[in-house]
Amino acid sequence: MHLLLVEDDHLVAQGLIRSLRQEGYSVEHSGTVKHALECLSSGEIELVILDLGLPDGDGSQVLKHIKVQKKVIPVVILTARGSIDDKVQGLDMGADDYLEKPFDPAELFARLRVASRRINQTQSSLLRCGDVVMDTSAHTVELSGQSLTLPRKEYMLLKALMENQGRVQSKQQLENKLYQWGEEVGSNAIEVHIHHLRKKFPSDFIKTLRGIGYVVGKR
Amino acid sequence: MHLLLVEDDHLVAQGLIRSLRQEGYSVEHSGTVKHALECLSSGEIELVILDLGLPDGDGSQVLKHIKVQKKVIPVVILTARGSIDDKVQGLDMGADDYLEKPFDPAELFARLRVASRRINQTQSSLLRCGDVVMDTSAHTVELSGQSLTLPRKEYMLLKALMENQGRVQSKQQLENKLYQWGEEVGSNAIEVHIHHLRKKFPSDFIKTLRGIGYVVGKR
DNA sequence: ACTTACCTTAAGTTTTCTTTAAGTTTCGCT
DNA sequence: AGCGAAACTTAAAGAAAACTTAAGGTAAGT
Numbered sequence: 384m385h386l387l388l389v390e391d392d393h394l395v396a397q398g399l400i401r402s403l404r405q406e407g408y409s410v411e412h413s414g415t416v417k418h419a420l421e422c423l424s425s426g427e428i429e430l431v432i433l434d435l436g437l438p439d440g441d442g443s444q445v446l447k448h449i450k451v452q453k454k455v456i457p458v459v460i461l462t463a464r465g466s467i468d469d470k471v472q473g474l475d476m477g478a479d480d481y482l483e484k485p486f487d488p489a490e491l492f493a494r495l496r497v498a499s500r501r502i503n504q505t506q507s508s509l510l511r512c513g514d515v516v517m518d519t520s521a522h523t524v525e526l527s528g529q530s531l532t533l534p535r536k537e538y539m540l541l542k543a544l545m546e547n548q549g550r551v552q553s554k555q556q557l558e559n560k561l562y563q564w565g566e567e568v569g570s571n572a573i574e575v576h577i578h579h580l581r582k583k584f585p586s587d588f589i590k591t592l593r594g595i596g597y598v599v600g601k602r
Numbered sequence: 603m604h605l606l607l608v609e610d611d612h613l614v615a616q617g618l619i620r621s622l623r624q625e626g627y628s629v630e631h632s633g634t635v636k637h638a639l640e641c642l643s644s645g646e647i648e649l650v651i652l653d654l655g656l657p658d659g660d661g662s663q664v665l666k667h668i669k670v671q672k673k674v675i676p677v678v679i680l681t682a683r684g685s686i687d688d689k690v691q692g693l694d695m696g697a698d699d700y701l702e703k704p705f706d707p708a709e710l711f712a713r714l715r716v717a718s719r720r721i722n723q724t725q726s727s728l729l730r731c732g733d734v735v736m737d738t739s740a741h742t743v744e745l746s747g748q749s750l751t752l753p754r755k756e757y758m759l760l761k762a763l764m765e766n767q768g769r770v771q772s773k774q775q776l777e778n779k780l781y782q783w784g785e786e787v788g789s790n791a792i793e794v795h796i797h798h799l800r801k802k803f804p805s806d807f808i809k810t811l812r813g814i815g816y817v818v819g820k821r
Numbered sequence: 822a823c824t825t826a827c828c829t830t831a832a833g834t835t836t837t838c839t840t841t842a843a844g845t846t847t848c849g850c851t
Numbered sequence: 852a853g854c855g856a857a858a859c860t861t862a863a864a865g866a867a868a869a870c871t872t873a874a875g876g877t878a879a880g881t
Contacts, residue, residue, distance in 0.1 A: 387620060404645045406633055418853095420830080431820070467706045467708050467709055468708075468748055470709050470712060471708050471709060471711075471712040474709075474712035474713060474716050474851095475715060478718075479716055480699065480716075484622035486870090489686050489687075489690050490686050490689050492690075493689060493693040493694055494693060495695070496694065497693050497698060497699075498692065501698075501720070502852095506672060506696050507669050507692040507766065508693065508695075508696075516808040520690070520694040534826080534828080535827080535828095536827080536828070539779035539824095548738075548739075549740060549742065549743060550739070550740035550741070550742070551740060551741035551742065562720045568829075568830095569829090569830080570829060570830050570831070571829090571831085571869080571870090572828075572829055572830080572872095574868095574869060574870070575827085575828085575829075575830090575870090575871090575872095577843055577869090577870090578869095578870065578871070578872095581870095591870095592741070592754065593754070593836085593868060593869070594753065594838075594867080594868065595741055595754055595757070595835060595839065596741070599860070601749070619866065662856095752836080752837085753838055754838080755838075755839065756838095786838085788838075788841080789840060789841050790840090790841080790842085790843070790858085790859090791840055791841080792862085793841070793857095793858065793859070793860090794839080794840075794841090794859090794861095795839085796858090796859090797858095797859065799858095805846095809856095810858070810859095811848085812848060812849075812856090812857060812858070813848095813849090813856085813857065813858095822875085822881100823880100823881080824874090824879100824880085824881080825852105825878100825880080825881095826877105826878090826879080826880095827876105827877080827878080828875105828876085828877075828878090829874105829875090829876080829877090830867070830873100830875085830876095831872100831873095831875105832871105832872090832873095833867105833870105833871085834866105834870075834871075834872095835852095835859085835869085835870070835871090836867105836868085836870080837866105837867085837868075837869090837873090838866085838868085838871075838878075839864105839865085839866070839867085840863105840864090840865075841862100841863090841864080841865090842862095842863095842864100843854080843861090843862095844859105844860085844862100845858105845859075845861095845863085845873105846857105846858085846859065846860085847856105847857085847858075848855105848856090848857075848858090849855095849856090849857095849859085850853100850854085850855090850856100850857105851852100851853090851854085
């Protein structure tokens, strides 16, 4: 999931970026309104964390820009401004959530999960598909009750599939979810990960649709 | 907008109900888990405000009930339990927002507006024609409920036909849709694909108009 | 710094899809 | 009814996509 972090405090930003990546997000970072708008124009961003006080303007400009374009990108405001008026104003401008600094990362991550499962139209952090159960908040996977450990990329790949049960995911779509923009994969990495995943699950769990992509569940 | 307020403290409830009505909501009120579930079963409720500590159980039961039924009702938790763990747990169970008591009504209302503006946002890309249902975003095809897998070109061909139900598509038109400019097809490829498709669907599904082209549906 | 596990690459192999082409049937017209 | 054009059927060669393996590089943790 491509996330844009708009935050001018470099210390805060670096720490957040690190833990967000650990959580499985592909993170883009802006310290200014100008750069944030540029990032958004790429059209790849699916989720935004927004600080309000920026050196070249106010974060609300970014929010306004998103809403004017009728994009359906959830925005979580993360700021030191904590008055009720600030919150009401931020939310009414179209933000999906509002968190006051100082904040607890665990709460931020939980609220990000709320936003991202809304994008995927899933009901909770538990993804189930046959014998496979995945808890996206605990980062765990179980196969018929047996917990198993997946490497990061395999986990991300499986998650992308399970968030879209019954929907075919093209290799391109999957690549976009597993990799940052700059880093293109010039090879069959996805195929190899699929291969590894298949060795750990029932053979018919991940289905291939030749020329189209991969699916899990429903069918 | 029909809202269910689940809150056992009568004093809090009365005040809230009044201001919620002022905000334009039609408010239903429950003080117990049992009654809340009854209200939900009517199917009228579009939005829920949920207290966790209730006399006959925990509010999370209500949340779980909603999520199990796959209803798309946003739930805002409003409770005295304010630890990070409580918040994370509530959000991960599927709540859309979490507000700690004591709270400012203005903030609650702002967060409710966020939840309710999200309600009318569903889109599906279904093509239907008799027993055949095609979901172009999921890349799936169903014949009377049975999902079936089509090779890429057959899928593209069927899609071209179903996007033009009742309109005859000449072989030339179809070729243009299946092949990029440059790659010419020097043979009866379309006929062959039609043939393969017909083996997978009712015999009268794709009709031939000799000398003109092929149609699906309507007529 | 060392070890381990993970990720990517690339080449070879297998599978499946797509096109071709030739033979057969159907249809519409005279 | 008979003719020719169009569409159908079939099978096989060719092309494309995906699978499998293994090795080398990279990053994480000790």
